[in-house]
Structure formats: C-alpha cells, structure tokens
Amino acid sequence: MTYCVAVKLNAGLVFLSDSRTNAGLDQISTFRKMIVYEKPGNRFMCLLSAGNLSISQSIREILQSEHLKDPDSDEPITIWNAKSMFDAARVLGQAVRHVQLRDGEALRRAGVDFNVSMIFGGQIAGEGMRLFQVYSAGNFIEATPETPFFQIGESKYGKPVLDRVITPTTPLDEAAKCALVSMDSTLKSNLSVGLPLDLAVYEVDRFESDKIVCIDENNPYFRMVRTTWGEKLREVFDAIEHPAWDGHATEVPLLHPSRRNQPLRKIANAGERLI
Amino acid sequence: MTYCVAVKLNAGLVFLSDSRTNAGLDQISTFRKMIVYEKPGNRFMCLLSAGNLSISQSIREILQSEHLKDPDSDEPITIWNAKSMFDAARVLGQAVRHVQLRDGEALRRAGVDFNVSMIFGGQIAGEGMRLFQVYSAGNFIEATPETPFFQIGESKYGKPVLDRVITPTTPLDEAAKCALVSMDSTLKSNLSVGLPLDLAVYEVDRFESDKIVCIDENNPYFRMVRTTWGEKLREVFDAIEHPAWDGHATEVPLLHPSRRNQPLRKIANAGERLI
Numbered sequence: 236m237t238y239c240v241a242v243k244l245n246a247g248l249v250f251l252s253d254s255r256t257n258a259g260l261d262q263i264s265t266f267r268k269m270i271v272y273e274k275p276g277n278r279f280m281c282l283l284s285a286g287n288l289s290i291s292q293s294i295r296e297i298l299q300s301e302h303l304k305d306p307d308s309d310e311p312i313t314i315w316n317a318k319s320m321f322d323a324a325r326v327l328g329q330a331v332r333h334v335q336l337r338d339g340e341a342l343r344r345a346g347v348d349f350n351v352s353m354i355f356g357g358q359i360a361g362e363g364m365r366l367f368q369v370y371s372a373g374n375f376i377e378a379t380p381e382t383p384f385f386q387i388g389e390s391k392y393g394k395p396v397l398d399r400v401i402t403p404t405t406p407l408d409e410a411a412k413c414a415l416v417s418m419d420s421t422l423k424s425n426l427s428v429g430l431p432l433d434l435a436v437y438e439v440d441r442f443e444s445d446k447i448v449c450i451d452e453n454n455p456y457f458r459m460v461r462t463t464w465g466e467k468l469r470e471v472f473d474a475i476e477h478p479a480w481d482g483h484a485t486e487v488p489l490l491h492p493s494r495r496n497q498p499l500r501k502i503a504n505a506g507e508r509l510i
Numbered sequence: 511m512t513y514c515v516a517v518k519l520n521a522g523l524v525f526l527s528d529s530r531t532n533a534g535l536d537q538i539s540t541f542r543k544m545i546v547y548e549k550p551g552n553r554f555m556c557l558l559s560a561g562n563l564s565i566s567q568s569i570r571e572i573l574q575s576e577h578l579k580d581p582d583s584d585e586p587i588t589i590w591n592a593k594s595m596f597d598a599a600r601v602l603g604q605a606v607r608h609v610q611l612r613d614g615e616a617l618r619r620a621g622v623d624f625n626v627s628m629i630f631g632g633q634i635a636g637e638g639m640r641l642f643q644v645y646s647a648g649n650f651i652e653a654t655p656e657t658p659f660f661q662i663g664e665s666k667y668g669k670p671v672l673d674r675v676i677t678p679t680t681p682l683d684e685a686a687k688c689a690l691v692s693m694d695s696t697l698k699s700n701l702s703v704g705l706p707l708d709l710a711v712y713e714v715d716r717f718e719s720d721k722i723v724c725i726d727e728n729n730p731y732f733r734m735v736r737t738t739w740g741e742k743l744r745e746v747f748d749a750i751e752h753p754a755w756d757g758h759a760t761e762v763p764l765l766h767p768s769r770r771n772q773p774l775r776k777i778a779n780a781g782e783r784l785i
Contacts (some may be wrong), residue, residue: 391666395695399740400747408752416747420670436755446755456753465674467746471713472675472691475738477683480711480721 236427237388238269239283240397240414241354243378244364246407248356248437250281251414253388253422253489255429256288269433270295272314275443278321280357281435285388286350286371287342290334294351297330318359321367327355328373352387357437364439392415392424411436412426412460415450416467419461432457512543512663514558515628515672515689518641518653523631524713525556526689528663528697530704531563544708545570547589547632550718555589555598555632556710560663561625561646562617565609566669569626572605590776595632595640602630603648627662632712639714645719667699668692687735690725694736707732731784 239252252268266288272280284291297303301311303326309476317323332349339349356366356378366378368385377386378385380403386394393416400413411434421428436446450457514527519525541563547555559566572578576586578601590754592598606626614624620694624646631653645658653660655678661669668691675688680744686709696703711721725732 251610389666391664391699392670394699395667396743396747398699399743406752408755411753412750415753416750424551424666424673460750463750464746467749468671468674468743471739471742471746472671472688474742475687475691475735477681478686478690480683 236425237285237420238386238390238393238421238425238428239354239388240384240386240390240393240417241281241356241366242384242410242414243281243356243364243395243403243470244401244403244405244407244410245403245439246405247408247441248281248358248364248366248435249414249435250283250356250433250435251411251418252433253418253428254431255427255434257427258288258418263429265429265431266302267433269435270463270506271435271444271447272299273443276317276360278315278357279437279442279444280320280355280359281437282327283354283401284374285352287347290338290349290351291353293334293338294327294330294353295358297333298327301480302333303329317359319362320359320367323354323359323376323457324365324367324369324377327367328355328375331369331371331373335371350478352388354385358439358442360442364437364470388423389425392421396420407436407438412447413461415457416464419457419464423465443476511695511700512560512671513605513661513668513693513700513703514543514560514629514663515659515661515665515668515692516556516558516607516631516641516678517659517672517676517685517689518631518639518678519658519676519680519682519685520678520714521680522716523556523633523641523670523710524682524689525558525629525631525640525710525712526686526693527558527708527710528693528703529706529708530702530757532702540704540706542708544710546710546722547574548717548718549590551635552717553590553632553634554712554717554719555595555630555634556625556712557602558625558662559597562622565613565624565626566610566628568606568613569602569628572608573602577608578604592634594637595642598629598632598634598645599640599650599652600640602642602644603650606644606646606648610646629660629662633714633717635717639712664696664700664703667696671695682711682713690735691739694739698761717773 242249254267256263257263268284270282278363299313303312305312308459314323314326351371353369358364367375367455369375383403384401396417430452432450434448515602529540529542532538543559545557574588578587580587589598589602590599610624626646628644642650644650658678659672659676671692705727707725709723712719743763
C-alpha cells in the first residue's frame with residue numbers, strides 16, 4: 236500500500252509520500268511515489284501516486300511524452316506546455332484514460348482492478364497554486380479552503396491530526412511537521428507503509444523549490460519528531476484523569492452521573508433465561 | 511458504519527461501541543451495538559457487532575434461543591449453558607452460520623454481501639477471561655498478550671493511540687480512557703461513527719459488572735477527555751520544533767543534513783524537455 240498527503244496553504248504547498256509497494260505480503264519493494272516537474276520561473280508541479288504500480292508508472296511515462304492531444308486545438312499537449320494547472324490536471328486525467336483503454340481490459344481479464352489514485356498540485360506562472368486529487372476514471376476534484384488537504388492510500392490512521400491542525404493559514408513548516416506526524420501515525424500502525432519518505436515544500440510564487448528531501452530512518456529531524464510525538468502523546472494521555480465510577484471523587488468529572496440509557500443487557504438468574 | 515473496540519488486560523476487559531448505523535448516506539439511525547449477557551456469579555459476556563444490521567440482529571436473536579445443538583452431545587446449546595468462553599464463541603460462530611445458510615443466498619441475489627463481524631469476550635466461572643473476534647464465516651480468533659485488543663468497523667483512525675498505550679498490564683481505567691480517546695479520534699474524522707457510546711468495564715473474576723454506561727454528548731467525563739485531548743495534542747504539536755532547512759539553526763535537528771537520495775525530479779529548461 237501507500238500513504239501520500241498533500242496540503243494547499245496560503246503560503247504554499249506541502250507534499251509527502253512513503254515508498255513501500257507490495258504485491259502480496261511476500262513481495263515488498265521500495266518505489267518512490269513522488270515526482271517533481273520543475274521549470275524554474277515558469278512552473279512547479281508535484282505528482283503523488285497510489286494504487287497499482289504498473290498503472291501509475293505508465294501514467295507517469297505518458298504524462299510528459301507527446302501521445303496526448305489537446306481536444307480543442309489538436310496540438311500535442313504535455314504537462315510542460317499546459318497553460319494552467321487545470322489544463323495540466325486534464326492532461327493527467329487523459330493519461331489515466333489512455334492507460335485504462337490500453338491495459339484496463341487485460342487487467343480485468345486477469346482479475347485485477349484498474350486501481351490508481353493520484354494527488355497533483357503546483358503552480359504555473361500567471362495563476363495561483365492549485366491542488367487536485369485524480370481518480371482512476373481520470374476525473375478529478377480540487378482542494379478548497381474548506382478542504383485544504385488530500386490523502387491517498389492508507390489515509391485513515393493519519394487523518395485525525397490533519398483534521399485538528401491544518402487550515403489555509405497554517406504556516407508552511409508547520410504543515411510539513413503536521414504531515415510528518417500524520418505519516419508517523421500511519422507508519423506505526425500499518426506495515427504496508429514504509430520509509431524512506433519524500434517531502435517537497437513549495438513556497439507560493441517561487442516556481443521552483445529547494446525544499447525537497449528524502450527522509451530515511453537516520454534523518455535527525457524525523458527521528459526527533461517520532462520520538463517527541465510518541466513521548467509527549469503518552470504524557471498527555473497520562474495527564475488526563477481516569478474515569479471516576481462513583482460519587483466520592485467530586486473533583487473528577489463523573490463518567491456517569493446517572494444510570495439512564497444503559498446498553499441492552501440480558502441477565503440470566505439461576506439458570507433461567509430472561510430477556 | 512461502526513467503530514467498536516475491546517481490550518483484554520490482566521485486570522479485566524474493556525468494551526466500547528458507537529451507535530451509528532447507515533443504509534446509504536441519507537438513512538442514518540441509532541442502534542446500540544453492544545449487548546451484555548450476565549449471570550452474576552457464573553458468567554459475564556459482552557458482544558459488539560459491526561456490519562449488516564439485519565444479520566447482526568438475527569445472530570443476537572439466535573444466540574440465546576435454543577435453535578443450536580452441541581454437535582458432540584446433540585443437546586441444545588446457548589451462551590447461557592456453554593461451559594467455557596471457547597464454547598460460547600463456537601455457539602456464536604454457529605449462529606453466524608445459521609443466519610448465513612438462511613439469508614445468505616437471498617442477500618447475494620440482492621447484491622448484498624454477507625457482511626458481519628463481531629467481538630465477543632467475557633469470563634465463565636472456572637476459567638480465565640477470553641476475548642474473540644468472530645468473522646462472517648463463523649470462524650474466530652482469540653486475543654493474546656501480544657495482541658490484547660480487537661477493533662471492528664472503522665478501526666484505522668483510532669488504532670495509533672491503542673498501539674502506543676495498550677499492553678496486558680495496562681490498568682482497567684487507563685484502558686477505558688484509551689478506548690475513549692481512540693473513539694474520539696474516530697468520531698472526529700469519520701461521520702459514519704456517532705454518539706451515544708456504550709462502555710462496559712469488567713473486572714477479572716467478578717462475573718458481573720456495575721461499570722456499564724451509555725455516554726452521550728453531555729457526559730462530563732467524555733466531554734473533558736475530548737476537550738483536553740484536543741487541546742493538549744495541539745500543545746504538544748506546537749511544542750515540536752519546525753523543520754530547519756539550512757545550517758544556521760544548529761540547535762535544531764536538520765531535516766536534511768545531506769542532499770543525497772532526492773526524489774525523482776524532472777526539469778525542463780527553456781521549453782526543452784529533459785528527463
């Protein structure tokens with residue numbers, strides 16, 4: 236499996252991906268799931284992919300070749316000449332459909348779903364940053380201020396901390412930290428997600444980034460985050476009072492001030508069955 | 511959907527369930543998913559169920575009726591006369607199979623999976639506590655010291671805190687608190703899980719429990735847990751240093767001491783496409 240997350244903030248974009256791929260439990264490999272497309276001064280784009288690796292690799296290959304044509308002008312269109320991020324996302328959607336048409340039926344005959352999902356975001360000179368989630372049908376949705384992040388793959392373990400922290404006004408480095416904490420929770424609870432990680436942080440209107448890094452188990456910052464988060468979480472947990480079950484501890488909020496609404500309870504006395 | 515969790519500790523058992531049921535997004539109801547079977551001095555059992563509600567309700571109905579026979583003695587067997595928790599789990603498995611035989615084919619024709627999963631645990635006089643997870647085929651697994659908790663339904667959001675806290679030596683009230691924090695993360699990130707909650711805490715060798723409570727949005731303890739956990743989590747998050755991207759801040763662990771192993775990066779210069 237995979238875990239990828241991307242966040243769109245007023246200050247920029249954050250992308251984070253793991254690198255574990257498995258075909259069954261006994262065939263586990265490392266494949267990088269992030270690819271950065273950069274033309275300094277003109278465009279910065281980042282693509283994260285989850286799902287069937289053969290599909291996502293084919294899509295990545297087609298994405299920058301000239302197999303695709305602009306349906307309006309019939310000119311070859313790639314992510315390098317797309318005029319807007321929306322057009323670039325359409326190119327990506329077309330690439331997904333191209334692979335689906337080519338491979339989908341054969342995969343189906345082999346009992347394999349056409350399973351791929353992607354996060355694609357960036358900025359092209361002349362417009363603001365945009366962030367998209369692209370589905371296996373080639374359709375896509377865009378992040379908005381109300382929903383400023385997308386996750387693909389094993390997204391549930393790491394969602395609570397994103398829900399609590401991320402808003403459009405979150406600073407870039409804070410969002411990067413939050414993405415790493417979200418990844419840490421996922422790594423801790425799911426073996427199908429694994430190191431190394433790829434992290435890319437893009438500042439608005441820069442059209443390039445020097446904050447792109449591969450994080451392995453020796454990375455001092457990520458080690459610090461993992462250790463500190465784990466220890467502090469435990470301290471916070473310990474600091475919360477235990478539930479009080481009777482009226483003696485008046486300082487502590489009671490778990491049940493009344494006994495109303497108890498769950499369904501069936502009691503058998505002396506061998507007799509009562510409902 | 512559903513979220514249920516149960517923990518087996520040296521000190522006892524903790525069971526927690528939500529109560530939201532949905533058939534499609536526009537048909538949301540409240541059904542209690544916990545049922546307690548208690549014969550004071552002789553047995554205490556608790557059943558949590560997830561999946562198709564018609565299936566789990568049928569199973570619960572059969573479970574204590576006398577439709578099932580012990581395959582060895584051909585005597586009627588229910589959870590009230592089972593001699594051990596393992597036998598009681600077998601009764602539960604038989605009840606699942608009974609419903610599957612009766613309803614499975616009709617459900618299949620209607621395009622509905624035979625989807626049910628359950629957690630079942632307790633203690634019968636004469637043996638120790640046991641905790642089982644029962645699958646839709648009626649087979650089951652038992653919790654061990656290495657894996658002292660089971661979750662069913664929307665289990666992923668709430669797994670990280672259980673992974674960090676629960677061991678067999680965790681005190682009962684601490685495990686109850688942990689289950690509630692786990693539920694809070696799930697409630698926060700998934701609308702298909704909802705209040706009220708049912709919480710049952712069983713102390714070893716008691717064969718009954720007075721720590722069974724229904725928790726709604728007004729419960730003072732759960733409100734305190736939710737508020738405190740959210741606030742403190744945020745404080746811990748804020749207290750972790752942001753990543754440092756250059757060598758100036760020597761106090762802070764660097765996110766990338768070296769630039770080796772950067773992710774795949776493609777750069778186009780002056781309109782030319784380079785791979």
